[in-house]
Structure formats: C-alpha cells, structure tokens
Amino acid sequence: MNGVATVGMGQGKRTRRAALTAAVLAASLTVSLTAGCAHHGRDDHRAPGHTPAPTAPPAPTRSVAAAGSPLAVKIDNVSAARPQTGLDAADVVYAEQVEGGLSRLMAVYATRLPKSVGPVRSARESDLELLRQFDRPTLAFSGAQRKLLPLIGEAPLRAESPDKAPAAYYRGSGRAAPHNLYLHPAKLLPSAPGRAALTTGFHYGPAPSGGTRTAARTVRYPAARLTFTWSAERHRWLVAMDGTPTVTADGTPVAPATVVVQYVRVRTSRYHDVLGNHTPYTETVGSGKARVLRDGRSFDASWSRPGATDGTTFTAADGSRMNFADGQVWVVFAAAP
Structure with a gap:
C-alpha cells in the first residue's frame, strides 16, 4: 500500500554531569566560523585551500571528544550534492526541512566511522535542540548564519567547522563549491564511541503485532520528497530522493531497517538566509504522532520527548513500547497537520 506522509519519533532519558556544561561553554566559546546559510544549495563557506587525500587519513590531531560522545555531521541533500559519501555508515539519519522547502540531513555516527563523509553543509538553530539528547556530541558543519554562531558557541557540544579544524576537511574534485566539502571523521574522533553513545531513547526488538503491509511511503516538503520502498530481498527500506535512488559515492544503496516519520511543529525561526528566506525551526521537544516503518509494515x-536532554520515547497504538528493527534508523521530521 502506498502512502504520502509527514511524521515523528523518540525514547529514553539520561542524566547529565553538572560540571560538563561549564567546561563545554568555555571551550566552545572559541569557535569562529564563517557566516553562511542555505538556499537552493547556495550557502556555506569555503574551507581553507588544504585538500588532504581522501584515502587513509592520518591519525587524529584534534582534542579527544568526551567518552561516549557521537559524531553528528550536517550533510547536503540537493541534487548537486548527490551521491553522498559515508551516509550508509550512520547509525541514525535525521531529515529536516530548510529554506526554500528543501531538505537537509544530519547523520549521527557511533558504532563506526567511515573514511569520509559529505558533502558537509551548514548548521541550523533547531540542530542545537536535537543534539541536546547526546552527551557533548561533536558537530561537524561548514558554518552557520552569523547571528547563530554565538548560540552554537554556547551549546553543550563540540563545534568543529573548517575554521576550527581545517585538517579534518578537504575539497573533493569533480563538483563545484559548496557541494564538495568533505570530512575525515578520524581527524575529529580517535575511534567510534560505541552504541552506548546513541542516547536517542530508541528501543530495538521484535516488531509489535498488527501494522499495515506497506510497499512504499513518501514524505513531501515544499521543494523535496523522500520515498522509502520496502525490499523483501534486502529486508530494508530503499531510499529515494526526489525520485532518484539514494546510493553512496561507491554505489552502495542507502537502506535503513527502520524509518520514522515524526510529526512535529515546524515554525519560522528568527534567522534567515542571504535572500531573506526565514529558516524553519523544527521542534523536537514535546509530543505528537508518528508513523514507524519496519519489516515491510507501517505502525x-x-x-x-519531555525535555531537551531526554531521548524520544515511541509508543505503539496499544500503549506498548515501540521497538525498532536492528540497523540504521531514518527519522524524517514532518510538519504536524
């Protein structure tokens, strides 16, 4: 059964160390980033001219992230940025609406770090709220709107842009800027922190009873659409962006085990791009409806998510805990009707 949607997701609480915030504020206030904001693929800043080879990156040269801290990377998702690199290695991929009705991705890495990820693009205000669920995550991004930079500097995360960590980024060949900025994750984290760093609140286990057999589901933004088609052979959902199958740069299909369409409030933020288009703010704290796709069925x-430092709890229609299938999870934020 086909479907057209817009929906939500979450689970889990965690305590935070009181002294951590103060330390992070002091460290993060040194962030200096070039201003930038996206509209139809024209937003981020140029990295320095340094272009390290895309293979066998050297050992990390940055300070070590806190134990159990995942890496979150803002990834470009316009047609000129595809196919992306390293997207299949992410544990969780969040999709959000940005200016011009386009979509952008945030990939979260905890169990493994690919050699390269990208194209890397700019951060948004709502990313800071979304990332509060993790313990001082490292955020890799190309820059941000100038007035947003102080908020990023004050957030309880490790902000790593090309200005702060130039050796971690390189410009790929064959694409025009800004769709050619890539990250070597090993330059920011010495190793993958492990599954325990995924304090998202997600719970994994057997599928609940019921559900509706579903062949495909599409989520639409004003100028973008994401389609997830069930593959019984792969036992995964095959992703397509704007009607084109989503594969990585080496041809690997991106195929999550679970897809969550999370209905949220999307409002206008106080920030805008260089053309005056206001940035949508996706509210991920609160509650609402969702549609969970797994095992060829829709639930x-x-x-x-009561507070910003909490994960998101998902509950099935009968009130039981909603289990996800083991493997990559995509969370697509869609405006609640």
Whole structure:
C-alpha cells in the first residue's frame, strides 16, 4: 500500500554531569566560523585551500571528544550534492526541512566511522535542540548564519567547522563549491564511541503485532520528497530522493531497517538566509504522532520527548513500547497537520 506522509519519533532519558556544561561553554566559546546559510544549495563557506587525500587519513590531531560522545555531521541533500559519501555508515539519519522547502540531513555516527563523509553543509538553530539528547556530541558543519554562531558557541557540544579544524576537511574534485566539502571523521574522533553513545531513547526488538503491509511511503516538503520502498530481498527500506535512488559515492544503496516519520511543529525561526528566506525551526521537544516503518509494515505510534536532554520515547497504538528493527534508523521530521 502506498502512502504520502509527514511524521515523528523518540525514547529514553539520561542524566547529565553538572560540571560538563561549564567546561563545554568555555571551550566552545572559541569557535569562529564563517557566516553562511542555505538556499537552493547556495550557502556555506569555503574551507581553507588544504585538500588532504581522501584515502587513509592520518591519525587524529584534534582534542579527544568526551567518552561516549557521537559524531553528528550536517550533510547536503540537493541534487548537486548527490551521491553522498559515508551516509550508509550512520547509525541514525535525521531529515529536516530548510529554506526554500528543501531538505537537509544530519547523520549521527557511533558504532563506526567511515573514511569520509559529505558533502558537509551548514548548521541550523533547531540542530542545537536535537543534539541536546547526546552527551557533548561533536558537530561537524561548514558554518552557520552569523547571528547563530554565538548560540552554537554556547551549546553543550563540540563545534568543529573548517575554521576550527581545517585538517579534518578537504575539497573533493569533480563538483563545484559548496557541494564538495568533505570530512575525515578520524581527524575529529580517535575511534567510534560505541552504541552506548546513541542516547536517542530508541528501543530495538521484535516488531509489535498488527501494522499495515506497506510497499512504499513518501514524505513531501515544499521543494523535496523522500520515498522509502520496502525490499523483501534486502529486508530494508530503499531510499529515494526526489525520485532518484539514494546510493553512496561507491554505489552502495542507502537502506535503513527502520524509518520514522515524526510529526512535529515546524515554525519560522528568527534567522534567515542571504535572500531573506526565514529558516524553519523544527521542534523536537514535546509530543505528537508518528508513523514507524519496519519489516515491510507501517505502525501508528506516538512520540514523547519531555525535555531537551531526554531521548524520544515511541509508543505503539496499544500503549506498548515501540521497538525498532536492528540497523540504521531514518527519522524524517514532518510538519504536524
């Protein structure tokens, strides 16, 4: 059964160390980034001219991230940026609406780090709220709107742009800027922190009873669409962006085990791009409805995230805990009707 949607997701709480925030504020206030904001693929800043080879990156030269801290990378998702690199290695991929009705991705890495990820693009205000669920995550991004930079500097995360960590980024060949900025994750993290760093609140286990057999589901933004088609052979959902199958640069299909369409409030933020288009703000704290796709079926669900430092709890229609299938999870944020 085909479907057209817009939906939500989440689970889990965690305590945070009181002294951590103060330390992070002091460290993060040194961030200096070039201003930038996206609209139809024209936003981010240029990295320095340094272009390290895309293979066998040297050992990390940055300070070591806190134990259990994942890497989050903002990834370009316009047609000129595809195919992306390293997207299949992410544990969680969040999709959000940005200026011009386009989509952008945030990939979170905890169990493995690919050699390269990208193209890397700019951060948004709502990313800071989304990332509060993790313990001082490292955020890799190309820059941000100038007035947003102080908020990024004050956030409890490790902000690593090309200005701060130039050796971690390089310009790929064959594409025009800004769609050619890539990251060597090993330059920011010495190793993958492990599954325990995924404090998202997601729970994995057997599928609940019921659900509706579903062949495909599409989520639409004003100027973009994401389609997930069930593959019984791969036992995964094959991703397509704007009607084109999503594969990585080496041809590997991107195929999550679970897809969550999370219905959220999307409002206008106080920030805008260089053309005056206001940035949508995706609210991920609160509660609402969701649609969970797994095992070729679609399940009605509810989500709840009481506070920014909490993960998101997902509940099935019968009130039981909503389990996800083991493997990559995509969370697509869609405006609640």
